[in-house]
Structure formats: structure tokens, C-alpha cells
Amino acid sequence: MRKRVLVTGGAGYIGSHTCKALARAGYEPVALDNLSTGYRHNVKWGPLEVADIADSELVRRIIRQYQPVSVIHFAGSAYVGESMFNPGKYYKNNTVATYSFIEVLVQEMIEVIVFSSTCATYGIPEYLPLDTSHPQNPISPYGFSKFVSERMIIDFSRVYGQKYGLLRYFNAAGADEEGDLKEEHCPETHLIPLAIANAFGAGPKLKIFGNDYPTFDGTCVRDYIHVSALSEAHVKTMERLVRGETKSEIRNLGSGRGYSIMEILSSIHRVTGRKVDAEFAGRRNGDPPELWAKSDKEFSATIDDNHLDRIISSVSFHYS
Numbered sequence: 438m439r440k441r442v443l444v445t446g447g448a449g450y451i452g453s454h455t456c457k458a459l460a461r462a463g464y465e466p467v468a469l470d471n472l473s474t475g476y477r478h479n480v481k482w483g484p485l486e487v488a489d490i491a492d493s494e495l496v497r498r499i500i501r502q503y504q505p506v507s508v509i510h511f512a513g514s515a516y517v518g519e520s521m522f523n524p525g526k527y528y529k530n531n532t533v534a535t536y537s538f539i540e541v542l543v544q545e546m547i548e549v550i551v552f553s554s555t556c557a558t559y560g561i562p563e564y565l566p567l568d569t570s571h572p573q574n575p576i577s578p579y580g581f582s583k584f585v586s587e588r589m590i591i592d593f594s595r596v597y598g599q600k601y602g603l604l605r606y607f608n609a610a611g612a613d614e615e616g617d618l619k620e621e622h623c624p625e626t627h628l629i630p631l632a633i634a635n636a637f638g639a640g641p642k643l644k645i646f647g648n649d650y651p652t653f654d655g656t657c658v659r660d661y662i663h664v665s666a667l668s669e670a671h672v673k674t675m676e677r678l679v680r681g682e683t684k685s686e687i688r689n690l691g692s693g694r695g696y697s698i699m700e701i702l703s704s705i706h707r708v709t710g711r712k713v714d715a716e717f718a719g720r721r722n723g724d725p726p727e728l729w730a731k732s733d734k735e736f737s738a739t740i741d742d743n744h745l746d747r748i749i750s751s752v753s754f755h756y757s
Contacts, residue, residue, distance in 0.1 A: 442508070447475070450609070451668065453481075456481075458669050458671070462676070466482055467505060471487065484503075496541050500547065507678070510551065512534070513531040513553075514526055514527050514579070519579075543599070547599070551602040554605045556605050556606065559571050602677075606689070607689075610628075610661045613664075613665060632705055644716060647719065654699045660691040691729060708746055
């Protein structure tokens with residue numbers, strides 16, 4: 438029998454890609470998802486348990502049924518802009534729910550947790566590229582909810598001996614290159630799929646939030662990471678922890694390069710031959726001008742000069 442891994446948010450975007458990566462590595466992924474933003478059709482490599490991580494008794498029953506060797510925790514709310522005007526949702530769905538979940542993991546003696554964190558815990562960069570030693574000073578409720586969740590995992594580990602991986606990644610993008618999974622969110626807020634949908638005539642005019650940032654072309658600069666590379670990093674981190682090769686890991690997952698919004702639009706035109714119809718709007722609260730990673734060496738080795746083209750091609754596949 439294959440070893441099982443419980444993946445919270447396993448019907449969502451990154452969670453479903455990670456389930457595929459786990460299955461490829463020989464595990465049976467068990468997706469735990471309340472389907473508030475995930476999709477049943479994304480669950481293809483193991484069972485789906487429809488549940489909320491805040492439902493402690495149901496989570497406990499699921500853990501006892503499947504006896505996972507590890508948990509990979511993605512479940513939560515993940516829109517920076519939304520968190521600025523609905524902070525309660527983020528503290529409830531991310532921080533409070535994670536607290537309830539960790540308590541069950543401790544009681545059920547789950548020894549390994551890999552946590553989906555974010556570069557938003559750093560806030561406004563004091564220097565670039567961002568490394569894991571950079572002070573954490575989040576400026577959005579989303580970033581702060583993830584920061585507090587990180588802190589809880591560290592503190593519980595100190596007392597109860599759990600092994601943890603905290604993976605702070607930058608802008609996840611792209612889709613499974615074999616076509617099994619899309620980049621889809623409801624609502625869709627990610628730049629690349631919105632821009633590509635517009636270029637193929639399947640979406641509204643793209644809004645670019647801010648063209649007066651202190652960057653070389655006035656638009657925000659971000660580090661875009663292929664979702665499949667992210668998924669593989671979660672699996673490799675989990676395996677090291679399960680094998681006892683490391684007690685804990687805190688890693689940045691990024692390409693080590695920032696791209697402006699205008700550069701992304703130019704790349705879409707170059708790769709697809711189609712132009713994006715865009716218009717400028719005002720800045721969004723909580724958006725730093727620039728963010729890119731000093732990426733983990735092991736992870737950086739999986740990123741080549743064509744990774745942005747791969748991201749664009751993998752999303753465009755579902756429109757062409």
C-alpha cells in the first residue's frame with residue numbers, strides 16, 4: 438500500500454498540482470477541501486474528503502481513517518486585496534482555522550507538517566532580493582495571518598516536537614504541462630491567466646493597478662514561479678522531513694528574478710502572438726512596488742531561462 442499524505446486545500450490550484458506530484462512520487466494524496474474555492478474535478482490522484490480544517494472532530498476522523506505520514510497544508514484564503522477590506526475572513530480562515538488544525542495534528546501525533554506560506558509575510562522589502570533572514574513585517578491581513586500561522590507551527594514544534602517546513606513562495610503561476618490541470622480561481626485575480634484570457638478574446642480588458650510605482654516602467658515587479666516546480670518542492674521538503682534528514686526547514690521559493698507587469702504583457706505577445714488589451718487603474722492597498730526572491734539553491738536549480746515562457750505556454754494551452 439502506498440503511503441498517504443493529507444493535503445488540505447487539495448482541490449485548489451497549488452494543492453491539486455501537489456497531489457499530482459505526490460502521486461508521481463509514489464504516495465496516495467488525500468485531498469481535504471471544503472470546496473469553497475477548490476474544484477472536485479481537480480481531484481484525480483486520490484480520495485477527496487469534503488471538510489473544513491476548522492471542524493476538529495471531522496478532521497480527527499479523517500486522520501484516523503487514512504493514517505497519513507505527513508500533512509501538506511494549503512487550505513485558507515489567499516487574496517491580498519480582499520484581505521484589506523475583509524480582514525476577519527483571513528484571520529478566521531487562515532489563523533484561527535490553522536490553530537484548530539494544528540491542535541488535532543498534535544493530538545493525533547502527526548509528526549510532519551509542510552505549510553504553504555508566502556512572501557507577503559515580509560512586507561515592504563528592506564533589501565532585494567528577499568532572503569529568509571529578512572525581517573517579517575507584513576502589511577496586509579493576508580500576510581499577517583500567514584505570519585501568525587508560521588509562528589504557531591514553530592511554537593507547537595518547540596513544545597511537541599513536530600517537524601515542519603515553512604515554504605514562503607512568490608507568485609505561483611502556470612499550469613500542469615501535460616494538460617491535466619488548469620490555472621483557475623474563482624474569482625480569477627492572477628495577472629497571467631487574466632491577461633491571457635483577454636489576449637484570446639475570452640476575458641474583459643485587463644486592469645493594471647498602478648503605473649506610478651518607483652520601478653523602471655512604473656508597474657509592480659514580481660517573481661513568477663511555475664506551479665509544478667512549487668509542487669515538487671513541497672514533496673521534496675516533506676520527504677526530507679519524513680526521513681529525518683532535517684528537523685525543520687524555512688525556504689523561499691522563487692525564480693530569483695522580478696518581472697514588471699508590462700514585461701509580462703510583452704512576453705505574452707511574444708509567446709502567443711496576441712496582444713493584451715489593458716488599461717491603467719489606481720494602486721491597490723497592500724501592494725509593495727517590488728518583490729523577488731533570493732531563492733533556495735536546490736529550488737533555483739529547477740528554474741531555467743525559459744521558465745516564464747513555460748508558464749505562459751501552459752496557461753495559453755487551455756485557450757488556444
